[in-house]
Amino acid sequence: MLDVQNRLIEPVELFRRTVSQAAIYPREVVKEALARNRAALISIHNYPSGATEPSRADELLTQALVDIKLPDHRIVAGGDVLSFAERGLL
Numbered sequence: 216m217l218d219v220q221n222r223l224i225e226p227v228e229l230f231r232r233t234v235s236q237a238a239i240y241p242r243e244v245v246k247e248a249l250a251r252n253r254a255a256l257i258s259i260h261n262y263p264s265g266a267t268e269p270s271r272a273d274e275l276l277t278q279a280l281v282d283i284k285l286p287d288h289r290i291v292a293g294g295d296v297l298s299f300a301e302r303g304l305l
Contacts, residue, residue: 216253224253232260241279 216224229247230239237260248256258280288299299305 216248216251217255217257219254221255225251227251239276241276244280 216227218224227247229244230237239260244256244258258277286300286305288305290297
């Protein structure tokens with residue numbers, strides 16, 4: 216977990232692997248960072264094989280951590296609702 220200058224505040228172990236895999240849930244990583252009020256985080260994991268080439272799962276995890284989907288943003292005022300998606304603002 217990092218501060219706003221990307222300095223390490225504390226290392227946090229979130230998941231442990233079995234012999235051949237680890238179940239990592241992006242939602243839990245984000246939830247932990249938010250609960251600790253952290254500005255940023257760096258994800259670190261090891262490959263016991265010694266190879267550092269990322270797997271497709273690694274790539275998908277990274278994308279999931281940085282892509283927060285916002286399908287719409289709505290403003291409600293009285294009985295009127297404005298949709299950013301309908302206006303093409305997203």
